[in-house]
Amino acid sequence: MADVARLAGVSHQTVSRVINAPDGVRPEVRQRVEQAIKELRYQPNAAARALARQRTMNLGVVSIGTSQYGPATTLFGIAEAAREAGYATSLVSLAVIDRQHMKTALEHLVADSVAGIIVLAPVATAVTAVHGLSPDVPLVLFEPGVHDGVTSVAVDETLGARLATRHLLELGHDTVWHVSGPEGWLGTDARIRGWRAELAAARRVAHEVIAGDWSADSGYRVGQRIARDPEITAVFTANDQMALGLLLALREHGRAVNEISVVGFDDIPESAFYQPPLTTVRLDFTEVGHRCVDRLLELIRGEAPAPKPPVQPELVVRGSTAPPAN
Amino acid sequence: MADVARLAGVSHQTVSRVINAPDGVRPEVRQRVEQAIKELRYQPNAAARALARQRTMNLGVVSIGTSQYGPATTLFGIAEAAREAGYATSLVSLAVIDRQHMKTALEHLVADSVAGIIVLAPVATAVTAVHGLSPDVPLVLFEPGVHDGVTSVAVDETLGARLATRHLLELGHDTVWHVSGPEGWLGTDARIRGWRAELAAARRVAHEVIAGDWSADSGYRVGQRIARDPEITAVFTANDQMALGLLLALREHGRAVNEISVVGFDDIPESAFYQPPLTTVRLDFTEVGHRCVDRLLELIRGEAPAPKPPVQPELVVRGSTAPPAN
DNA sequence: CGCAGCAAAGTGAGCGCTAACATCACGACG
DNA sequence: CGTCGTGATGTTAGCGCTCACTTTGCTGCG
Numbered sequence: 001m002a003d004v005a006r007l008a009g010v011s012h013q014t015v016s017r018v019i020n021a022p023d024g025v026r027p028e029v030r031q032r033v034e035q036a037i038k039e040l041r042y043q044p045n046a047a048a049r050a051l052a053r054q055r056t057m058n059l060g061v062v063s064i065g066t067s068q069y070g071p072a073t074t075l076f077g078i079a080e081a082a083r084e085a086g087y088a089t090s091l092v093s094l095a096v097i098d099r100q101h102m103k104t105a106l107e108h109l110v111a112d113s114v115a116g117i118i119v120l121a122p123v124a125t126a127v128t129a130v131h132g133l134s135p136d137v138p139l140v141l142f143e144p145g146v147h148d149g150v151t152s153v154a155v156d157e158t159l160g161a162r163l164a165t166r167h168l169l170e171l172g173h174d175t176v177w178h179v180s181g182p183e184g185w186l187g188t189d190a191r192i193r194g195w196r197a198e199l200a201a202a203r204r205v206a207h208e209v210i211a212g213d214w215s216a217d218s219g220y221r222v223g224q225r226i227a228r229d230p231e232i233t234a235v236f237t238a239n240d241q242m243a244l245g246l247l248l249a250l251r252e253h254g255r256a257v258n259e260i261s262v263v264g265f266d267d268i269p270e271s272a273f274y275q276p277p278l279t280t281v282r283l284d285f286t287e288v289g290h291r292c293v294d295r296l297l298e299l300i301r302g303e304a305p306a307p308k309p310p311v312q313p314e315l316v317v318r319g320s321t322a323p324p325a326n
Numbered sequence: 327m328a329d330v331a332r333l334a335g336v337s338h339q340t341v342s343r344v345i346n347a348p349d350g351v352r353p354e355v356r357q358r359v360e361q362a363i364k365e366l367r368y369q370p371n372a373a374a375r376a377l378a379r380q381r382t383m384n385l386g387v388v389s390i391g392t393s394q395y396g397p398a399t400t401l402f403g404i405a406e407a408a409r410e411a412g413y414a415t416s417l418v419s420l421a422v423i424d425r426q427h428m429k430t431a432l433e434h435l436v437a438d439s440v441a442g443i444i445v446l447a448p449v450a451t452a453v454t455a456v457h458g459l460s461p462d463v464p465l466v467l468f469e470p471g472v473h474d475g476v477t478s479v480a481v482d483e484t485l486g487a488r489l490a491t492r493h494l495l496e497l498g499h500d501t502v503w504h505v506s507g508p509e510g511w512l513g514t515d516a517r518i519r520g521w522r523a524e525l526a527a528a529r530r531v532a533h534e535v536i537a538g539d540w541s542a543d544s545g546y547r548v549g550q551r552i553a554r555d556p557e558i559t560a561v562f563t564a565n566d567q568m569a570l571g572l573l574l575a576l577r578e579h580g581r582a583v584n585e586i587s588v589v590g591f592d593d594i595p596e597s598a599f600y601q602p603p604l605t606t607v608r609l610d611f612t613e614v615g616h617r618c619v620d621r622l623l624e625l626i627r628g629e630a631p632a633p634k635p636p637v638q639p640e641l642v643v644r645g646s647t648a649p650p651a652n
Numbered sequence: 653c654g655c656a657g658c659a660a661a662g663t664g665a666g667c668g669c670t671a672a673c674a675t676c677a678c679g680a681c682g
Numbered sequence: 683c684g685t686c687g688t689g690a691t692g693t694t695a696g697c698g699c700t701c702a703c704t705t706t707g708c709t710g711c712g
Contacts, residue, residue, distance in 0.1 A: 001698065001699070002698085010661075010662085011661065011662045011663075012662090012698090012699085013661075013662060013663080013700085013701095014660085014661060014662080016699070016700065017660095017661085020700085024659080024660070024661090025660075025661085026659090026660065026661090029660085029661085043433065043436070043437045044437065044698085044699075045377070045437070045439070045697085045698050045699070046437050046438045046439065047373050047374075047376035047377040047382065047438075047439055047697085047698080047699090048373075048377050048667090048697070048698035048699040048700090049698080049699055049700075050373035050376075050667095050699090051371070051373040051374050051377050051666095051667050051668065051669085051697090051698080051699070051700090052666085052667055052698080052699045052700040052701080053667085053699080053700065053701095054667070056373065058416075058438075061417075065402050065405070065406060066402070067395065067398045067399040067401075067402050067611075069393065072393045072398040072401075073393040075393075075417075076391050076392070076393055076419050079391070079417050079418065079419035080391060080419055080421065083418065083419070088416055088417075088418070088434065088438060089416065089417045089418070089419075090384075090414055090415065090416055090417075091387075091401075091405050091414075091415045091416075091417050092405065092409065092414070092415070093402050093405040093406055093409070093415075095406065107369060108414065110369075111369045111370065111371070111372050112372045112373075112384075112414060113371070113372065113373055215595065216595065216596045216598070216599040217598070217599070219599070220599055241595070241596055241599075244596055244599050244600075245599045247599075247601070248599045248600070248601055248603070251601055269541065269542065269567070270542045270567055270570055270596070272542070272543070273542040273543070273545070273546055273567075273570050273571045273573075273574045274570075274574075275573070275574055275577055275601045277574070285393075327668065327669070328668085336691075336692090337691065337692045337693075338668090338669085338692095339670080339671095339691075339692065339693080340690085340691060340692080342669070342670060343690095343691085346670080350689075350690070350691090351690075351691085352689095352690065352691090355690085355691085370668085370669075371667085371668050371669070373667085373668080373669090374667070374668035374669040374670090374697090375668080375669055375670075376669090376697095377667090377668080377669070377670090377697050377698065377699085378668080378669045378670040378671080378696085378697055379669080379670065379671090379697085380697070653712105654711100654712095655710105655711095655712095656709105656710095656711090656712100657708100657709090657710090657711105658707100658708085658709085658710105659706105659707090659708085659709100660705105660706080660707085660708095661704100661705080661706075661707095662703100662704080662705070662706085663702105663703080663704070663705085664701105664702095664703085664704095665700105665701090665702090665703100666699105666700095666701090667698105667699085667700085667701100668697105669696105669697085670695105670696095670697085671694105671695090671696090671697100672693100672694090672695090672696105673692105673693085673694085673695100674691105674692080674693070674694090675690105675691080675692070675693085676689105676690085676691075676692090677688100677689095677690085677691100678687105678688090678689095678690105679686105679687095679688090680685105680686090680687085680688100681684105681685090681686085681687100682683105682684095682685090682686105
């Protein structure tokens with residue numbers, strides 16, 4: 001910086017002003033400085049700036065360490081939006097999410113003086129851990145199914161689940177069974193709530209939830225049970241992968257689509273090519289990432305955080321659903 | 327830090343030594359300092375440390391911005407390994423990979439004074455862009471199919487492709503057709519090479535490569551052509567998603583597995599639940615991530631970089647392959 | 653013609669740490 | 683018994699920037 005100042009014949013402070021302040025420098029001087037910066041290929045030192053300013057241009061992300069479609073896609077959305085806003089992204093991926101690990105992760109990020117933190121771990125333990133911790137840094141939580149939060153970004157997964165259930169009901173099925181995600185995930189609960197609500201609204205029996213764990217394997221195991229039960233004609237699975245496993249089990253038991261309809265959730269790119277192509281609920285995870293960043297930047301700037309409506313899911317009807325056979 | 331020093335009755339430098347140096351402090355004093363640190367909940371300021379040391383505990387990752395299984399899984403592997411080594415991960419995701427964008431990304435990272443950079447963009451443009459740039463920071467490149475590189479981590483995808491092709495040949499197929507990935511990806515070339523090499527070794531005809539683009543959709547479109555061609559009995563697709571699309575097209579045309587065998591690549595978790603369950607080649611992307619970090623840390627420490635063998639792929643035989651029908 | 657008032661530029665301190673060197677105490681050795 | 687060596691600790695000076703303040707040089711008005 002000193003070199004730039006010397007070359008431009010100004011003080012280091014003027015250089016700083018050229019870089020940071022939109023005005024307060026005479027156009028002529030500004031141009032001279034910019035010329036010098038270019039000539040010397042000067043790049044400000046982020047560490048020094050962070051030290052002096054007591055904050056960085058870094059956004060921290062604490063993510064659950066799976067390579068699941070949802071979190072992964074959201075993460076890339078965050079990185080993209082952050083970069084557009086001139087921020088870098090600092091990633092901490094957590095295999096185990098409990099209070100202790102969350103604490104360590106947040107402390108790491110705070111020690112790096114990130115400007116804000118996004119917690120991309122839609123599990124109950126993460127939420128409680130964060131609430132018990134509250135570092136003195138703006139923090140945004142991705143909470144599917146939660147609406148109130150000013151400091152959280154939501155997807156209306158409850159609505160998504162209702163859409164899925166309604167579709168099946170409208171097709172003429174008496175009721176819909178639900179294969180849920182694993183316990184502890186916010187999305188699991190939200191989807192169960194939506195499914196229950198829709199059944200209740202239509203005055204249908206809500207059978208007990210069948211628990212899966214997001215994996216295709218769990219869907220397959222559930223499918224083997226379901227295939228043997230002639231009562232079941234319509235199933236809503238909490239994600240597409242479980243639907244895939246379910247579909248395979250059904251096929252192996254010779255049960256066709258017109259006997260058992262299946263609706264998935266997420267609309268992963270492959271689901272359109274399942275056998276049969278999966279009817280599912282589309283979630284725009286990239287958009288979620290963008291919103292997380294938008295909200296966080298509002299918080300960082302200290303703006304009044306306008307509570308935005310949650311991201312809307314959308315039903316995508318394909319070949320895995322049909323009216324009941326009889 | 328000053329507070330800690332005061333409380334422990336030592337100089338700030340001694341505190342620094344306790345934190346950074348393994349010895350040079352009397353055990354008694356060390357304990358006193360550690361006690362003070364705990365009591366005051368002191369956490370060293372990363373920015374100040376970076377400024378003084380001229381390097382950070384950050385590893386930069388330039389990743390291609392897709393939420394594809396391979397890059398996403400590798401990324402989490404990197405984040406995990408980095409954290410284990412005490413490093414944070416700084417992510418830049420690139421939608422477009424050309425020289426200009428790569429340059430900007432690297433400059434960003436260098437300006438953040440990262441200790442090293444991992445480029446997770448297995449495309450030709452990324453490789454050339456990086457080679458033309460070479461920032462003065464240790465850099466590791468993920469280059470599938472490349473073996474020589476001391477500064478690169480490889481997966482022996484060529485071998486993987488040979489394994490896939492060999493399996494089909496051993497089953498009794500006359501030859502194997504290949505549906506490749508999009509042009510410009512290193513993995514695409516490596517897989518084509520392996521497939522060709524294996525066919526050549528067995529003295530079989532290598533038909534022209536059918537180009538896909540990784541997507542299930544492209545696999546589906548290719549499948550529609552293949553299904554009509556009675557000559558084709560065995561297909562090796564460059565990833566699992568394309569195999570999925572292919573499988574669907576075959577089914578729609580009433581072609582069963584015992585007519586056309588399909589082998590995929592990657593072994594994504596869902597592939598075991600395709601219809602039929604997919605025979606594929608397993609790639610350990612998490613391991614790739616770990617190796618990238620290991621290699622980078624060697625470079626950072628200035629150690630002699632022992633060239634490790636590439637990550638080995640493994641054939642997983644499932645239901646999508648069978649001897650030819652006749 | 654003088655001086656207030658203001659914008660533009662400069663000065664100095666300090667952000668929290670580490671590196672390099674200076675100092676100190678203590679024991680061994682000639 | 684003095685001197686040197688050694689390991690433990692303290693002191694000082696930045697790292698490269700921004701913040702708060704000061705100085706400079708105008709313009710314009712009474």
